[in-house]
Amino acid sequence: MDAAQAVLKISDMPFPAVDEQQGTVEGAGPAPRADNRDTVGEPFVEDPRMTCRDVNVYYGEKHAIRDVSIDIAHNEVLAMIGPSGCGKSTFLRCLNRMNDTVDTCRVSGRILLDGLDIYGRLVDVVPLRARVGMVFQKPNPFPKSIYDNIAYGPRIHGLAESRSELDGIVENSLKKAGLWQEVHDRLDQPGTGLSGGQQQRLCIARAIAVQPEVILMDEPCSALDPIATATVEDLIAELREQYTIVIVTHNMQQAARVSRRTAYFHLGALIEVGPTDRIFTNPRHRLTEDYITGRFG
């Protein structure tokens, strides 16, 4: 219980850098690998881009996320792993308030983007979602032309003054998503006519086109073959230079390849956060270890 209280106190602090301290707390306990449900590892960083404190999510009566506190640093790739149904998607969707579209969903706690509470009463979700973009598990291009798919966001946000500027944004986004080579001569054809991997990159390009600061990806490769997956992973590696990326994945090799930090969720609780290589080589929590060694999940 001591450990639990310590963690609670830590999560109450505004922006603590408590990595070491957390380690000591765990180290002081009787077992080197804790079995309780409090976050172990290093959930907090200095100068975070997003800060989440005591986030709880309910779907009606169902408590889907329990007391999650975590920071997301600038220009990092944070991977979220965990067994199916543990709340990864739910938590991800909290970060740009996509859960608002679910009637039964209720969110409490604080989530800050650059110090601004995104659930604050005066916050408008439209610019928020423009700053925190999202790529979904299944590629979901609009049944429009490739060009219109990319131009959709810039148009509704008025990002382009002229047609040529819009052309520029479209070309740029497609180039960043590594799709330009394949589609530059058929921009007027429907986006739904592309292959699965191309569609997913189209969706990433579409998200990039509104110049977000954070990109949330919910299992972006689960519908793709290994080659398309590799393309998307390369893309993530490139995007990391400019964007903050949070990616949910079931593929642990993928998490190991693309991310700098990894967060492990279990039954709605955030169990462990730490540098990816450390999580995969030396997990501190028994649940994390069980999961990554394949004992369940």
Add this chain to the structure above:
Amino acid sequence: MSFLVVPCLLLLLASVAFVQGKRRALAVAAGERLHSRPWYHGMLVALWCLIPGLLIYLLWVFFADSILTRLVLQELPREMLARGAAQKTLLVNDLHNLVAGHVAARDIDPVLQQAADHYRALAATGRMFMAFLMLGTAVLSAALVYFRISPDLRSRNHVEQIIRVGLLLCSTVAVLTTIGIVLSVLFESIRFFRQVPLAEFLFGLKWSPQMAMRADQVASSGSFGAVPVLAGTFMISAIALAVAVPVGLMSAIYLSEYAAPGVRTWAKPAMEILAGVPTVVYGFFAALVVAPCIRDVGTMAGLDVSSESALAAGLVMGIMIIPFVSSLSDDVINAVPQSLRDGSYGLGATRSETIIHVVLPAALPGIVGGILLAASRAIGETMIVVMAAGLSARLTANPLEAVTTVTVQIVTLLVGDQEFDSPKTLAAFALGLLLFVVTLLLNVVALYVVRRYREEYE
């Protein structure tokens, strides 16, 4: 009555066959593995009992009368038959009346009475014969299958095949009926076009089907230009669509995108009730409430409005077809995957932006299909127009005047006693054909659009 006893017996027999077949399958199995479950064996025996019996019964029902009539007529005196085809039909009619026990208005020819009695006797024997034949065949064919039951008999496959054939027959009935209707309308129309040239019918600007009955009568010679009638139909349908499309579409969008689930569960059926109101009720609503209203408003505005107007009929018809648009649109809007909406919201689009730019374009072909369906409904509507739009076939673009439609003209042409070979009556069939072609075209377009829509976002 005894008419129904025989099929009932057959059914009874079939159920006995089912039980026996099942029992035998179990007995034959004796620990061995059956190819099909006993239920299928029983079913196979029952079907083989039922189907041959039913076939014989149907043959009797369809052909007994003509065979018996021919037999009886052969025995009538020669001179009675030699009076020509028309007389013969009359004779057969009388005969049937006598057989059925109706009292004929005329004096009954004793010869004919005798023939009728003969007919009845023949029919009774025939029925007995048929019943025995039927039950005998049923028992025989059931027995044949019954003794073939063995663990290896592929009863399941046979039963499936019989079911398939049965389903095929049912759908054939629907198709054949359609073809029959079309053909009958087509043949009558061809008779019409022998008397009135096709070009005059399609392009003529004057519709007044009243014709002189006799040569010495003073009357108009009748002109059959379908244009004014068709124009009336299109005008009223256009008004109806102008009402139904915006209202229906908007309410569909509200119901599927904005309304709380609770509201939706009662609001949608409530709207669909509109389609269930009998059109006659709409008709007097149009004639007694809407039309006078329009006339009063028109008079106040200094307009000359007739008490029966295209506008009144069109408005009410528009209300009637709202559910066609709203219900179908609601379905297709709901069919647009949530992932598309999420994609749009995820880019920071508002709800209305998402609806206008993503949901509606994705659902558009389906919506168009719904609208076309509503349009063909409007084109075929009769009652409201009869009651509220009048009968005068005037070629006008003014919705405040009385007009008439294709369906209304068909009704007025055919109501009452008519000669069935005057162009006036035959014109009804030509109009029917025209209407059929127009709605068919609309439906083809609707089907095409709906089919394309399926490929849209998969």
